[in-house]
Amino acid sequence: MREVMDFSNGRELLSLCAGKNKTISEVMLLRELEKFGSSREAVWKRMRESFEVMRESVGRSQTEQMRLLGGYIGGESKALLSRILREGAMGGMISRASAYAMGVIELNASMGRIVAAPTAGSAGVIPGILVAVHELYDFSEDALVGALFNAGAVGYLIDRNATLSGAEGGCQAEVGAASAMAASALCELFGGAPAVCLAAAGDAISNILGLVCDPIGGLVESPCQKRNAMGVANAVISAETALATNGKTLVPFDEVVAAMYSVGRNIPYQLRETALGGLAMAPSVRNLHPGCASCGGCK
């Protein structure tokens, strides 16, 4: 009989992992082969390319002179990293990964190449963490590529059972999802069992449940950039807690995802990517046109 390697929620994913004695990343890879009929080599190569582009995006954000379209942000990532290298960081890996995550958002806003993971607005979290972990710990590149399949499994479950769109569910659906994906991937890298991974993912969403999407000037710059940094810290804390407590949590992942979706539907329209509420309407910025923040020519 043909094996059926598919799952529609976290519970089914965990039972597949247990039944076949496999990690989440391995199950997700097998699902991809089964659903789309590609070869293992082709799928691995494509994910490896995504990893390479993530690493390239972090690198470019630290070396390139970036010209940001809106100019609401710019230079924060380099400032953060140079302070870390000069004076040390309060947060160790978290600080470094946050700097990288913020850099990727700057690169994105300057028409640089990124991997939407899961979206462009939340594209900093996963590369930030993977590159920092690669620099500070002894993981092979293959282990990090594998971790992306784990992250992909969590993102898939959120997409399938809730949403990954800020316009539909607010920032909790974008940075929240990226943070959950990163938390789960971190757990697997550090030896956590599948249940521990999903507990970390659920906690990461729980911690920022209800976060609205209120982009200043309607652009993917602020507050998105610092929220990506927050997504990094939240992922590390969620992974660390889950690893330390063997995945102890009150509300299982599937119920957290359902709660996130229901909260998202209750977020008013003004706070779902429309730039009609929240920080986007703050007196200091609501009349600021793209380009104004950096140009100042009319003052």
Next chain:
Amino acid sequence: MRSISVFDIIGPIMIGPSSSHTAGALKIARVAGLLAKKKIAKVHFALYGSFAKTHRGHGTDRALVAGILGFDTSDYRIRESFELAREKGIDFDFEEIDEQTDYHPNTVVITLTETDGTVNTLRGASVGGGEIKIHEINGCEIKFSAKNNAIIVRQKDKPGVIAAVAKVFENDGVNISYMSVYCEDGSDEQFSIIEIDGEFDEGALEELRRQKNVLSAVYIKVK
């Protein structure tokens, strides 16, 4: 419904900042660019809704020009598309349309003029996550999402023309996965959108153009 792939979640690889305002805009313009048979002289972009309001801050304008040049959504040259288009002698301009319409909020109407004076128009919308819908070509309302390679055929509304067109695909061994025919009110011309599995070669395209009552045929290669 199509299954969600791991690469829908970890991906796409794209030039930022926005999947709908940058990558999606480029894809619409790429379809428009393929309508031109000869050299493009001038392109006019009429921007509606959110495209009109935020096109500069999202790089929508540069992405649209890059699409006309046929670039991929992950191509770093999108940043320099204005300069590269001018080098190729392509003139372009943007118009922000303020009026209320029934169009999707992220809509662009592209008017392409070739050096011999031929004009093609296309209306497309970026509907989220980099997905697009083409709603109108040369005044004829159509539905096309540009996810599969397709051939757009303009033909006379005469008996036997569709059979003749289908025969060319059969002879070339190309499977038609989806075909739709659109008529304009009061016109004796039709548009066929023929989506295919795999690719279509230049020889088959020429053969298609030779068929009786076929006015034109263009190949929209999207993958």
